[in-house]
Amino acid sequence: MNLRAVIVVALGVVTTIVLLTIVPKGAADEAVPSVAAGGAVTTLPLGGTTTAPSGTTTPTPTTTGKSGKGNGTTTTTTPFVATGRSTVKLGSTGDDVTALQQRLNALGYNAGTANGTFGAQTQTAVENFQKAKNLAADGVVGPTTWNALATG
Numbered sequence: 001m002n003l004r005a006v007i008v009v010a011l012g013v014v015t016t017i018v019l020l021t022i023v024p025k026g027a028a029d030e031a032v033p034s035v036a037a038g039g040a041v042t043t044l045p046l047g048g049t050t051t052a053p054s055g056t057t058t059p060t061p062t063t064t065g066k067s068g069k070g071n072g073t074t075t076t077t078t079p080f081v082a083t084g085r086s087t088v089k090l091g092s093t094g095d096d097v098t099a100l101q102q103r104l105n106a107l108g109y110n111a112g113t114a115n116g117t118f119g120a121q122t123q124t125a126v127e128n129f130q131k132a133k134n135l136a137a138d139g140v141v142g143p144t145t146w147n148a149l150a151t152g
Contacts, residue, residue, distance in 0.1 A: 082143075082150035089140040092118040100141055103149050104129060 020023055043083040081104050083097045101114035104125045111125035123139040135147045141149075 053092045080150050082146035085146050087140065088118055090118055090120070090123050097122070100126070100149070107152060
């Protein structure tokens with residue numbers, strides 16, 4: 001074995017040790033650098049990464065934090081469905097209110113904690129969203145507001 005081959009192998013071992021040290025455990029959905037033969041570094045996705053075909057629209061992604069060592073974040077994309085939702089207003093409770101609060105927060109309107117209770121903070125966020133979309137700012141979320149929320 002010549003000196004060049006020994007150096008390449010040694011660099012590969014050092015790189016592997018460094019990567020094992022800095023990549024947090026449980027990072028199954030994150031991209032991890034990999035060293036190919038000859039020392040080229042590439043990034044390999046781990047887990048279920050999918051690519052949408054060209055010409056399709058993707059929903060607005062929501063980002064959630066991951067606790068534990070490394071404090072990385074994982075971005076998940078979930079569609080926001082407006083059809084079939086009930087009309088909600090101040091005092092309403094339930095899953096539709098939780099979805100409303102999550103969507104308003106994702107769009108940058110501070111609806112507070114998504115707890116499923118339509119309170120004053122959620123009402124203010126709805127009214128601000130409705131004003132921004134040139135809708136009647138009455139704080140009531142019916143079909144027109146649900147559809148506007150779906151398009152962002």
